[in-house]
Amino acid sequence: MANIWDHYSSAQDFVGYKGQQVGFLDRDGTICHEQPISRAGEQVALIEGSAEGVALLKHHGYYLIVITNQPRISRGEADEGRLREINDALSGQIETLTGERIDHFLYCPHEDNACPWRKPNPGMLQFAALRLGLDITRTTVVGDSHKDILAGQAVGARTIQVLTRNLVSDGTPKPCQPNHTAPDLLAAAHLILRLDHISV
Ligand SMILES: [Zn+2]
Numbered sequence: 352m353a354n355i356w357d358h359y360s361s362a363q364d365f366v367g368y369k370g371q372q373v374g375f376l377d378r379d380g381t382i383c384h385e386q387p388i389s390r391a392g393e394q395v396a397l398i399e400g401s402a403e404g405v406a407l408l409k410h411h412g413y414y415l416i417v418i419t420n421q422p423r424i425s426r427g428e429a430d431e432g433r434l435r436e437i438n439d440a441l442s443g444q445i446e447t448l449t450g451e452r453i454d455h456f457l458y459c460p461h462e463d464n465a466c467p468w469r470k471p472n473p474g475m476l477q478f479a480a481l482r483l484g485l486d487i488t489r490t491t492v493v494g495d496s497h498k499d500i501l502a503g504q505a506v507g508a509r510t511i512q513v514l515t516r517n518l519v520s521d522g523t524p525k526p527c528q529p530n531h532t533a534p535d536l537l538a539a540a541h542l543i544l545r546l547d548h549i550s551v
Pocket residue numbers: 358459460461466467468469
């Protein structure tokens with residue numbers, strides 16, 4: 352695992368990208384609560400404000416890419432097909448509520464920080480930037496974890512930490528220095544529009 356193209360074969364094509372502004376969103380702890388991956392067919396538990404935040408950015412033309420660490424795959428607790436089902440269910444639930452879908456999902460199945468895709472490494476951001484021809488410094492990374500913020504900072508993206516969880520497993524907040532904080536994804540979406548000088 353040495354470079355960002357190692358996950359290329361597992362990444363699906365970016366559909367529908369037309370050069371618009373891009374937002375990168377963490378999944379668990381930012382859009383939805385951590386998903387018990389073994390339970391098939393259940394609704395994903397959305398975090399308050401997240402569907403509305405996705406919809407607000409979509410209404411203003413943003414292309415939204417989820418970037419998520421999913422080490423349960425390498426641990427054998429779930430397979431990639433199941434992960435895609437959950438991602439589809441998540442996007443479908445947001446669509447039912449708001450009429451908008453998340454555009455694309457990228458994930459790292461590994462547990463080892465040697466993988467360049469595993470946040471806090473910025474491989475997913477770099478991959479998307481190369482595939483889409485993005486100026487990554489004009490994108491925003493939104494996440495609850497210091498790992499999301501560090502990944503964004505590593506490539507010079509704007510970073511917004513949502514204070515929806517922001518705890519490591521022992522309950523101690525892990526410090527990081529995002530550009531901005533927001534109580535949830537809806538507030539983060541309003542902030543992005545304001546920073547990008549888009550009037551709502
Ligand atoms: Zn990986």
